[in-house]
Amino acid sequence: MLTPADVTALFLTLKLALVTTVILLVLGTPLAWWLARSRWRFKFLLEALIALPLVLPPTVLGFYLLLTLGPRGIVGNMMQAIGGEALAFTFTGLVVGSVIYSLPFVVQPLQDTFHNIGKRPLEVAATLRASPLDRFSTVVLPLAKGGFVTASMLGFAHTLGEFGVVLMLGGNIPGETQVLSIAIYSHVESLEYTQAHLLSAGLLLLSFVMMLTVYGLRARARVTHL
Numbered sequence: 001m002l003t004p005a006d007v008t009a010l011f012l013t014l015k016l017a018l019v020t021t022v023i024l025l026v027l028g029t030p031l032a033w034w035l036a037r038s039r040w041r042f043k044f045l046l047e048a049l050i051a052l053p054l055v056l057p058p059t060v061l062g063f064y065l066l067l068t069l070g071p072r073g074i075v076g077n078m079m080q081a082i083g084g085e086a087l088a089f090t091f092t093g094l095v096v097g098s099v100i101y102s103l104p105f106v107v108q109p110l111q112d113t114f115h116n117i118g119k120r121p122l123e124v125a126a127t128l129r130a131s132p133l134d135r136f137s138t139v140v141l142p143l144a145k146g147g148f149v150t151a152s153m154l155g156f157a158h159t160l161g162e163f164g165v166v167l168m169l170g171g172n173i174p175g176e177t178q179v180l181s182i183a184i185y186s187h188v189e190s191l192e193y194t195q196a197h198l199l200s201a202g203l204l205l206l207s208f209v210m211m212l213t214v215y216g217l218r219a220r221a222r223v224t225h226l
Contacts, residue, residue, distance in 0.1 A: 006199060008175050009183040016091070016179060017159040020098040024106040024155045025148070027099070032110035033136070051104045058101065062168025065097050069169065089171050094179070097169045098159050105154040113147025114140065150214050157210045160203060 002010070031050075035043060053061060069087040070076045076086035087093035117140060125135040141148075163181040170177030172186060180199055187196035 002198065003195070005174055005178070006183055006195065009178050009180050010199075010202075012091070012175070012177075013160060013179040013181075016094055016098060017156045019095055020102060020159045021106075021152055021155045023095070023099050024102060025152065028103065028106040028110055028151070032107045033114055033140075035107070035111045036114035050107050053101045054104050058162070058164025059168055061101060062097065062165040065093075065100070065165070065169050069093050069096065088169060089173060089177060091170075091176060094166055094170045094177055097165045098162060101162060101165045102155045102158045105158045106151040109151040109154060110144070110147050113144045113150075117143050146217055149217055153210045153214045157207050160207065 035047060066088055067073050068075050071080065071086040071088070073086070073088075076088065079086055087096060121139050121143065122135050125139045130138065161181060162179070163185070166177065166179055167182060167185075170179075170182075172178050172182050178186075180203060184196050184199045184203075187193070187199070
């Protein structure tokens with residue numbers, strides 16, 4: 001059975017994944033749209049920066065975020081100067097770290113989806129005097145529905161499994177920053193393998209179901225286009 005601390009870690013993890021995914025969709029959609037449509041010759045620099053978390057060790061990213069968001073960091077100092085608190089070792093800090101760490105898992109699928117839509121549907125809508133906002137909301141969004149589902153699933157699932165970033169940036173504070181990955185690590189350190197197995201199996205099953213959904217939708221989309 002799950003302990004009260006494990007249940008708290010579960011809900012904290014789901015909350016973190018949900019908040020992170022929503023923020024990523026809000027920020028990542030216009031960014032992916034610009035990357036898919038822009039002809040700026042140096043946009044590859046931004047693409048490389050966005051993709052950096054794919055290859056950067058999570059502990060490295062977490063370390064520099066800790067320095068930035070901590071009491072002596074640039075952001076931490078700014079927060080304290082306006083009467084707030086440093087973001088390190090807080091849930092808000094975890095959200096910031098998760099958004100940065102999971103950014104490519106949302107932006108890249110959306111960028112590919114927007115690129116594959118092409119210009120023709122937008123040109124047709126333009127001939128009907130649809131405004132840019134109308135073209136995006138009535139043409140692009142319906143055609144990109146599968147891409148949004150994929151991006152949401154990948155962003156959510158990736159956030160669920162974060163360890164290095166959340167450990168470096170948030171530590172292991174029960175009820176505040178102790179997510180499931182940290183709780184599993186704590187159980188293993190205490191030789192509580194039954195609890196660790198229960199939490200790990202749950203994450204494994206959830207992650208598999210989400211990936212199954214993503215690849216199922218891709219397979220269905222390929223069959224539809226044939």
